[in-house]
Amino acid sequence: MIRQLLLTLLLTLSTTATAAETLTVYSGRNEKLVGPLLKKFTEKTGIEVKVRYGETPQLAATLLEEGDKTPADVFFAQDAGALGALSNAGRLQALPKESLDKVDARFRSPTGMWVGTSGRARVVAYNTKKVKAADLPKSILEFTDAKWKGRLGWAPTNASFQAFVTALRLLKGEEAASNWLKGIQANGVRVYKNNAAIIEALGRGEIDAGFVNHYYLYAAKKSNAALPVDNYFVAAGDPGALVNVAGVAILQGTKKAEAAHKFAAFLLEPQAQEYFAKETYEYPLVAGVKTAASLPALSKVGSPDLDLSKLDDLRGTVKLLQDTGVL
Amino acid sequence: MTRRPPVGLWVSGWVVAALAVLPAVYLVVRAAEADASTWGLLLRDRTWGLLWRTLGLAAAVTVLAAAVSLPLAWLTTRSDLPGRRVWTVLLCVPLAVPTFVSGYVLLAAFGTGGVLEEALTRWGLPVPPVYGFPGALLALTVSTYPYFFLALRAGLLSQDPAWLEGARSLGLSPARAFWKVTAPLLRPAFVSGALLVGLYVLSDFGAVALLQYDAFSRAIYVQYEGAYDRAYAALLGLALVAVTVVVLVFEVWLRGRAGYHRSSKGAARAVAPVVLGRWRVPALLLCGAVVLAGVVLPVGVLLYWGARGLAEEGGSLLAPALGSVLASVLGAVTSVVGALPLAFLAVRYPSRLTLAMERVSYAGYALPPIVLALSLVFLGVQVVPFFYGTLVMLVLAYVVRFLPQAVGTVRSSLLQLNPHLGEAAASLGQTRSSVFRRVTLPLLRPGLLAGAALVFLTAMKELPATLLLAPIGFETLATRVWSATAEGRFAEAALPALVLMAVSTLGVGLLVSQEGDAPRG
Numbered sequence: 001m002i003r004q005l006l007l008t009l010l011l012t013l014s015t016t017a018t019a020a021e022t023l024t025v026y027s028g029r030n031e032k033l034v035g036p037l038l039k040k041f042t043e044k045t046g047i048e049v050k051v052r053y054g055e056t057p058q059l060a061a062t063l064l065e066e067g068d069k070t071p072a073d074v075f076f077a078q079d080a081g082a083l084g085a086l087s088n089a090g091r092l093q094a095l096p097k098e099s100l101d102k103v104d105a106r107f108r109s110p111t112g113m114w115v116g117t118s119g120r121a122r123v124v125a126y127n128t129k130k131v132k133a134a135d136l137p138k139s140i141l142e143f144t145d146a147k148w149k150g151r152l153g154w155a156p157t158n159a160s161f162q163a164f165v166t167a168l169r170l171l172k173g174e175e176a177a178s179n180w181l182k183g184i185q186a187n188g189v190r191v192y193k194n195n196a197a198i199i200e201a202l203g204r205g206e207i208d209a210g211f212v213n214h215y216y217l218y219a220a221k222k223s224n225a226a227l228p229v230d231n232y233f234v235a236a237g238d239p240g241a242l243v244n245v246a247g248v249a250i251l252q253g254t255k256k257a258e259a260a261h262k263f264a265a266f267l268l269e270p271q272a273q274e275y276f277a278k279e280t281y282e283y284p285l286v287a288g289v290k291t292a293a294s295l296p297a298l299s300k301v302g303s304p305d306l307d308l309s310k311l312d313d314l315r316g317t318v319k320l321l322q323d324t325g326v327l
Numbered sequence: 328m329t330r331r332p333p334v335g336l337w338v339s340g341w342v343v344a345a346l347a348v349l350p351a352v353y354l355v356v357r358a359a360e361a362d363a364s365t366w367g368l369l370l371r372d373r374t375w376g377l378l379w380r381t382l383g384l385a386a387a388v389t390v391l392a393a394a395v396s397l398p399l400a401w402l403t404t405r406s407d408l409p410g411r412r413v414w415t416v417l418l419c420v421p422l423a424v425p426t427f428v429s430g431y432v433l434l435a436a437f438g439t440g441g442v443l444e445e446a447l448t449r450w451g452l453p454v455p456p457v458y459g460f461p462g463a464l465l466a467l468t469v470s471t472y473p474y475f476f477l478a479l480r481a482g483l484l485s486q487d488p489a490w491l492e493g494a495r496s497l498g499l500s501p502a503r504a505f506w507k508v509t510a511p512l513l514r515p516a517f518v519s520g521a522l523l524v525g526l527y528v529l530s531d532f533g534a535v536a537l538l539q540y541d542a543f544s545r546a547i548y549v550q551y552e553g554a555y556d557r558a559y560a561a562l563l564g565l566a567l568v569a570v571t572v573v574v575l576v577f578e579v580w581l582r583g584r585a586g587y588h589r590s591s592k593g594a595a596r597a598v599a600p601v602v603l604g605r606w607r608v609p610a611l612l613l614c615g616a617v618v619l620a621g622v623v624l625p626v627g628v629l630l631y632w633g634a635r636g637l638a639e640e641g642g643s644l645l646a647p648a649l650g651s652v653l654a655s656v657l658g659a660v661t662s663v664v665g666a667l668p669l670a671f672l673a674v675r676y677p678s679r680l681t682l683a684m685e686r687v688s689y690a691g692y693a694l695p696p697i698v699l700a701l702s703l704v705f706l707g708v709q710v711v712p713f714f715y716g717t718l719v720m721l722v723l724a725y726v727v728r729f730l731p732q733a734v735g736t737v738r739s740s741l742l743q744l745n746p747h748l749g750e751a752a753a754s755l756g757q758t759r760s761s762v763f764r765r766v767t768l769p770l771l772r773p774g775l776l777a778g779a780a781l782v783f784l785t786a787m788k789e790l791p792a793t794l795l796l797a798p799i800g801f802e803t804l805a806t807r808v809w810s811a812t813a814e815g816r817f818a819e820a821a822l823p824a825l826v827l828m829a830v831s832t833l834g835v836g837l838l839v840s841q842e843g844d845a846p847r848g
Contacts, residue, residue: 024799031810032819056795057655058697061557065705071716071799157536157549190458192534196812204830223632223818318549322368327549 022048023259026063028056028078028086029246033280040275041266047259056082057159063251064089073254073265078246079159081166082244083114089269092249096261103266103285107245109309116245116308117267118276119283121301122164123231124240125217126209127202136209136232140168140240141176141210143181145227153190153198153210156326160213160244166317170306174320183323196220196324202229210241214295215281236302243283243303244311332676333759340668346723347730350691351568353702357422357561369562374546381543382570384463384535386526391468392524393517394476397619401505402610404483407600407797409607412615414482416836418803422473422619422784425808426533428824429466433457433538435631437596442728462538467623468535471527472785474732474781475520481736482516485743485770486590501601515742518578519735520834523781524576524690526731529567543567544695555702564698571693576684626828633821644804644826651803652830654718654793655786657727659733665726666733666778674741687735690732699728700792709794717798724792729785734780740774780838787831804830 029032031053035288038049040062052059063070067175075092077083086092086111107116109192122138124143137143143152155161169177180253190207192198198210199220209232217231218326234240250260259320277291283298284291291297321327332340363423395519403409403415421429436443437457447454456462476648494504535542543563550560603610666688691699703724707715714720744767752762768775788805797803804827813822 030813032816050799051796052799053806057792058700058795059334061697062704064557065701066708069712157545194813197537202747214724219816266569311576322373325373327546 011250016148019213021046021259022321023073023263024257025051025074025263026072026075027051027053027076027274028059028061029053029076034076036279037267037272037275040271041263044266045079045259045262047262049263053102056121060085063091067091068253070251070253072251073260074258075249075251076267077114077118079163079311080114080245080308081123081159081163081311081314082249083109083247083249084247084309085314086311087111087113088312091252093252095250095264097246099170099261099264099268102287104287104308106303107285107308108242108247110307111274112162114247114249115264115268116136116247116285117272117282118246119216119243119298119303120160120246121137121210121233121283121303122240122242122244124209124232124235125199125202125212125229126206127205127227130205130208130232133230133232136234137299139238140211140234140237141172141180141238144187146187148209149187151190151208152184152187152201153201154184155156155192155194155198155205155212157320159277162317163213163244164211164239164242165321166313167242167304167306169317169320170310170313172237175178178320179323181321181326184326185324185326199227199229204317218281218294222241233296233301234299238302239304241304242306243298243301245285245308246282304327328614329394332672332681336668340672340681340684343665343669343685343730344543346665346727347688348690349706349727350699350702351565353705354564354568354698355693356560356705357557358565361558361562365559365562369566372568372733374563377541377543377546378570379575380723381529382552383458384540385525387464387568388467388471388528389521389525391464392472392475393455393521393799395468395472396479398613399472399617400476400479400612402603402614404480405601406603406610408610408614412839414618415839417618417622418476418614418831419473419780419784419839420828420832420834421470421625422472422781423787424621424625424826425788425790425824425827426466426470426531428625428628428760429470429621430462430534430537430627433466434626457499460540463535463540464478467528467531468539471524472617472783473528473622473742474523475517475779477777477781478516478631478736478739479513480744481740481773482513485740486713487514487743489620495526503761510590510742515739516581518581519739522574522578523692523732524567525733526571526625526693529570530695530704532695532697534685536541538568543678547695547698551660551807560698562596564694567693567695568690569742571689574693579682580687594804610784621829629828632817633825644807646824647802647804647807647823648826648830649807650797650801651827652786652834653802654797654801655783656731657722657833658786659782661722662726662729662733662782663775666737669734670738670741674738675746682793685738688734689731691727696728697791700724700795702794703727704795716796718801721797721801724796725789727781728792729782729787732781736778736781737774739848740771740777744770765779771794776838780835781836783834784831787827794797 028312039170039296041047042049047249059075060077060082063072063075074085075083092113095115100108100112100115102116107119108114124140127134165177166181185236192201195212195216199216201207202210203220203224214231217229220229221227248264250257250264268286270286270289273289274285277284277289281292281295318327359694372546399418399748400745401409408414419640434457437454444454462618480714484508490508491504494508495501499507532544532548536545547560547563550563557695669685671690703720707720749762753759790809793803793806808820808827811823
């Protein structure tokens with residue numbers, strides 16, 4: 001009896017997986033952020049979406065382990081580095097040209113393996129009670145100055161921080177990057193688990209300034225409007241002004257390439273792009289869609305001139321972080 | 328003379344042991360891809376530094392957790408402490424508190440701008456350092472002492488009162504009788520508790536990351552998270568497995584060969600509870616202090632998060648609550664069932680081989696959960712694709728991860744069971760299976776329930792395996808909490824986290840009410 005019951009249970013569980021028009025998405029983007037958007041995709045196209053939510057790097061590692069047997073059709077990632085790693089491993093297939101062409105060449109893979117869906121700027125978040133914006137330096141490099149001793153926080157295990165260090169290496173060279181990391185450490189920087197923890201610590205007044213992505217502030221202010229924290233954008237062209245992307249890619253070997261193409265195209269439609277601007281406070285990447293009112297225009301942020309696909313050289317960055325004792 | 332174990336027992340033991348060793352096999356496969364420079368990374372000084380820091384933390388947490396748990400276990404089983412059952416349940420709850428919540432409690436209390444920090448500074452008192460070793464020690468002790476507590480309770484409950492009564496009748500004072508008789512008999516429970524606590528600390532990532540203590544598991548995470556360097560991560564993982572092996576060998580030596588089972592005939596009677604008298608207030612204060620740190624403060628922090636914007640919480644929590652309970656109960660039952668053959672073989676048919684089989688169950692326990700989850704992703708896809716993405720896979724992950732928690736408690740209960748009882752029943756014409764069902768199993772109940780409680784509580788808060796291996800769309804309370812905190816939405820995390828703790832409390836309450844043998848009177 002029990003054996004029969006178990007068998008039925010197993011069968012139900014394994015067969016429910018194969019409905020007619022379903023797309024399996026691995027999302028390194030949070031359900032709270034993109035869940036409603038994915039629902040709209042289903043309403044619009046009739047294609048059901050099954051989503052495995054997780055951390056972008058862990059999902060990338062999972063996709064590498066699953067190899068060509070992955071049940072996933074699409075990877076919706078939070079950072080260009082993870083997409084680059086999968087692209088390097090030959091796990092991705094090229095996107096259609098009409099989707100790629102909607103986005104500025106700076107924000108997509110030069111081989112067409114992934115396309116950015118929204119922009120995420122690096123900023124210096126600071127405690128407004130302790131620091132005036134006018135006293136903050138024009139370049140991220142100047143935070144090695146001794147006057148910042150005991151006042152800084154960073155999250156060196158965080159993917160977005162590591163992408164920034166990769167950009168720093170590419171733009172200023174290994175030695176400058178190494179000196180910057182050592183200088184910030186010499187200033188007794190506090191180490192946090194992630195960007196959200198840095199914003200929390202800034203709110204508590206534990207540190208005066210921290211290196212984060214721009215949108216964490218808005219999420220934190222949603223639950224505590226009085227938080228004495230603000231974003232500061234360093235000068236255009238500085239490595240500290242890097243704009244990384246969240247992006248989408250189609251997996252090698254999917255049997256649902258057409259539905260996957262529709263999914264990628266949907267994320268680049270005005271409706272989805274406006275959703276990113278309004279709901280997640282990210283930068284829309286398709287021309288003609290406005291950014292959130294509280295943000296400076298993407299063109300003014302002035303992300304340094306850099307091929308984002310090169311951000312996949314994480315091995316070199318992690319090695320540098322280890323050699324300098326950061327990790 | 329060693330007897331031959333029954334074939335069924337032998338085979339099921341091998342099956343469970345094979346499952347438990349899977350993560351280590353995966354690590355070997357991945358580590359084989361490492362090149363010379365990767366090996367170079369492993370052998371540099373920093374790795375050794377990390378190792379010492381991690382081992383130091385594990386040892387300190389183990390000692391502190393044992394010191395806290397022994398009086399608590401004794402008070403709730405052997406004394407007339409008022410509200411023993413309620414205390415027992417409350418004292419188990421910290422196992423279900425996600426480590427980042429307990430870490431956050433410390434920050435909210437003693438961090439810059441924290442509640443207690445402000446008060447202490449106002450009175451000119453020194454503020455305890457919260458980051459680094461002291462913070463990690465405190466947070467991990469609070470979240471792991473229940474391993475000891477439950478193991479010691481099970482040990483005390485299944486101990487033959489005749490030993491103690493004999494000692495007392497020979498004129499020993501209650502205190503001397505405790506140290507001379509009760510405590511030495513608890514050695515297996517101590518050792519299994521120490522293993523669970525110590526190895527858990529090796530695998531912990533949440534608390535050490537939040538409290539900024541640089542430990543081994545953090546180094547492994549960095550490789551997966553940042554560099555996608557699976558070969559180096561696998562080497563680091565194997566280093567942890569090697570540490571586990573050393574600890575386990577040390578444990579066998581520590582455990583000794585003494586007999587622990589009862590000598591008297593018949594069923595165990597309840598021990599007459601020790602009257603606390605004027606010790607009642609200090610005893611209550613001790614229980615209260617531990618519950619304050621492990622339950623009240625986390626709940627307070629969660630309520631504080633919630634008060635900042637509960638209105639935002641969207642969606643029903645019913646489905647994730649049911650998901651949590653379903654997966655955790657299946658995980659707990661399967662783990663205890665899997666633990667039985669290993670414990671039986673090691674205790675009743677001791678040989679190098681059966682001992683090794685039992686030890687093997689710990690192979691994956693000290694590994695950071697993400698390593699274990701990825702190893703099961705690999706094996707699920709390659710070996711049992713029809714189970715991949717189903718609940719079976721998730722339950723399997725829980726079993727591989729939490730098996731030692733069940734093996735340890737079942738084993739220490741079994742050690743205290745006199746084998747002659749079963750033999751007597753068999754000589755009275757009972758079949759082997761009916762002896763097991765009617766004699767052995769009921770006597771093992773405290774150990775089985777303690778093991779199930781441990782697995783249930785830790786599975787409730789498990790995250791990496793749940794995220795990567797559960798059927799797509801399968802939600803648990805822990806994944807809800809994660810989904811909210813990952814983007815810094817602490818207010819939205821509060822409610823699911825509180826429900827997680829409430830459901831866990833209910834579950835343990837149910838188990839404790841089944842325990843039966845608590846002292847009467």
